[in-house]
Amino acid sequence: MKKKSCAMLLLLFVCAANAYSQEVVDLWQGNPPVDNGITAAETLNRNSMWYVNVSKPTLTIYSPEAEKNNGTAVVICPGGGYAGLSFKNEGTDFAEWLISKGITAVILKYRMPNKHKDIPLADAWEAIRYVRRNAAKLHVDPFKVGIAGFSAGGHLASTASTHFCFDGISTRPDFSILYYPVITMERATHGGSRSNLLGDNPSPEEIYMFSNEKQVNTNTPPALLFLSDDDRVVFPQNSINYYDALKRNNVPASMYIFPEGGHGFGMTENFKYRREMLSLLEMWLSRWTAK
Numbered sequence: 001m002k003k004k005s006c007a008m009l010l011l012l013f014v015c016a017a018n019a020y021s022q023e024v025v026d027l028w029q030g031n032p033p034v035d036n037g038i039t040a041a042e043t044l045n046r047n048s049m050w051y052v053n054v055s056k057p058t059l060t061i062y063s064p065e066a067e068k069n070n071g072t073a074v075v076i077c078p079g080g081g082y083a084g085l086s087f088k089n090e091g092t093d094f095a096e097w098l099i100s101k102g103i104t105a106v107i108l109k110y111r112m113p114n115k116h117k118d119i120p121l122a123d124a125w126e127a128i129r130y131v132r133r134n135a136a137k138l139h140v141d142p143f144k145v146g147i148a149g150f151s152a153g154g155h156l157a158s159t160a161s162t163h164f165c166f167d168g169i170s171t172r173p174d175f176s177i178l179y180y181p182v183i184t185m186e187r188a189t190h191g192g193s194r195s196n197l198l199g200d201n202p203s204p205e206e207i208y209m210f211s212n213e214k215q216v217n218t219n220t221p222p223a224l225l226f227l228s229d230d231d232r233v234v235f236p237q238n239s240i241n242y243y244d245a246l247k248r249n250n251v252p253a254s255m256y257i258f259p260e261g262g263h264g265f266g267m268t269e270n271f272k273y274r275r276e277m278l279s280l281l282e283m284w285l286s287r288w289t290a291k
Helices: 001-019 087-101 119-133 153-164 189-196 206-211 238-250 276-289
Strands: 021-027 042-045 048-051 058-063 073-077 084-086 104-109 144-152 174-177 224-230 253-258
Touching: 021 189, 042 253, 073 087, 073 153, 084 087, 087 104, 104 119, 119 144, 119 153, 144 153, 153 174, 153 189, 224 238, 224 276, 238 253, 253 276
Parallel strands: 073 104, 073 144, 144 174, 174 224, 224 253
Antiparallel strands: 021 058, 042 048, 048 084, 058 104
């Protein structure tokens, strides 16, 4: 009797653990259109889930249980200063929270630019196209596809939100969620992100083009921004300027600045305002997750 009970408990545990499906796919069919020039092997620090030398982009797709699925999808861009990717705190942990709310989560392992400025954006565009192209298979509404980004991933998400095209399958996200994002390439920027993306001596035109607070217009999607007042890595002015630009263009936006938390709090359990942040996030997303 005891053996049978243990077996039943194990079966229930396995079923619970596999309540959602997970799939990893190559982002591009064949080689990406432009090479980033990185020849070193991609590596992953399994303790910190930190990727470096990313040259082969992939999508890790988390699909929620069928009865929970509300048709919304979010492409996730982890941060890492355009030098690496923080894949746990700003990737898998966030994806697991999203699927618990019935949202399909798609983690974009985008290529490091290695001073090739258009490469991350090309990957973000293709990720959005992939979700919309496969909307029926993923049980996703192609008009409820958002993007989320953390730190430098927030710069990529805001770049995708201000630089998009409508030819063929639209690359415009329907909404964006930005955690302590790098926004500007001007004075308040994060120096490492700027150098890794634009090189050591970017032109004024490149600085202007990738300062996303200057690229906002009335077509920019609604945004939610989370940051902390004591962030000394990516200054709050980045988010504030982006929020101001959204408001000048009558784009719906919400911004929450927590009193403390530093940089990179993401989904960490020890973030003091984690419960409040997740409650605000769920409430803000409700306009897209309502069936």
